[in-house]
Amino acid sequence: MKRVPDWDILQTRETIRQAAYDLARSGVCDGWQDVWRALRARFTVDQLTTIFENPLCRLDVDRRCYWARNPGKHDSELTARSPVIRRDMCEKSGTLIPRAVDRQPQRTERLAGQIKALLADGGERTAMQIAQQLGTSRNEVLVAVRVMLADGALQVTRHVCASHRGRGARVFACAGTVARKRHEERGLYAPWPQADPVVTTAIDAIARHR
Numbered sequence: 001m002k003r004v005p006d007w008d009i010l011q012t013r014e015t016i017r018q019a020a021y022d023l024a025r026s027g028v029c030d031g032w033q034d035v036w037r038a039l040r041a042r043f044t045v046d047q048l049t050t051i052f053e054n055p056l057c058r059l060d061v062d063r064r065c066y067w068a069r070n071p072g073k074h075d076s077e078l079t080a081r082s083p084v085i086r087r088d089m090c091e092k093s094g095t096l097i098p099r100a101v102d103r104q105p106q107r108t109e110r111l112a113g114q115i116k117a118l119l120a121d122g123g124e125r126t127a128m129q130i131a132q133q134l135g136t137s138r139n140e141v142l143v144a145v146r147v148m149l150a151d152g153a154l155q156v157t158r159h160v161c162a163s164h165r166g167r168g169a170r171v172f173a174c175a176g177t178v179a180r181k182r183h184e185e186r187g188l189y190a191p192w193p194q195a196d197p198v199v200t201t202a203i204d205a206i207a208r209h210r
Helices: 007-026 032-039 045-052 055-069 075-091 105-118 127-134 138-151 197-208
Strands: 154-160 169-174
Touching: 007 032, 007 045, 007 055, 007 138, 032 045, 032 055, 032 138, 045 055, 105 127, 105 138, 127 138, 127 169, 138 154
Parallel strands: none
Antiparallel strands: 154 169
C-alpha cells in the first residue's frame, strides 16, 4: 500500500526552515541555537527537532548567521571556521535542545510588548537604543527581538555601519513600517554609493556606439 504523505507535517517543516533562514539572515542570531530559542515561541520541541536534528541543517543555519553578522568576511574565512563548527556540533550531539529554552519566558514576552509599544510611532531604533530607553540590557532586548522577528512582528529595516572597526548594528521597526529615505544623522548609515559621472558618461558613450 502506497504511503500518503502528511502535507500538514511537510508544510510545518518548510515553514520552520524558512523562518530559520529569515532569522539567520537578520543578523541578530549567533548560530542555530539562537534561532531555535526564537522559534520555540511558535513551534513545539518535537517540530523543531525534526529539522534541527540534522547536523547539515544546523551547519547551514550557522553559516547563514555567520554571513549575516560578518558581511565583509571572505568565503575562505568561513571555510576555515567550518571544522570548528562541525566539531562543536559533534560534541553537542547528545544535547540537541539548547539550554535555557524557556528561561524567563514571561519577561521576554513582557519586554516584547514594551518594544512593540516603543516602536508603535513608526520610529526605527537599534537594539542598544531600545535597551537604553527601556532601561534594560542589550542582550535581553536581542532575545526579545529574535522572538518578535520569528513572529513577524518586527523587521530589520537597515544596517548601521560602525564608526570604527566592528560589526555595526541592525535597525529595527514594527512590521509594515516603510523605511525612511532620509536620516537625521548623516554618515551613520550606509547609503547606495553615487556613480562617478565620468564613468557613467563613458559607459553611455560606449553603449551609443554599439
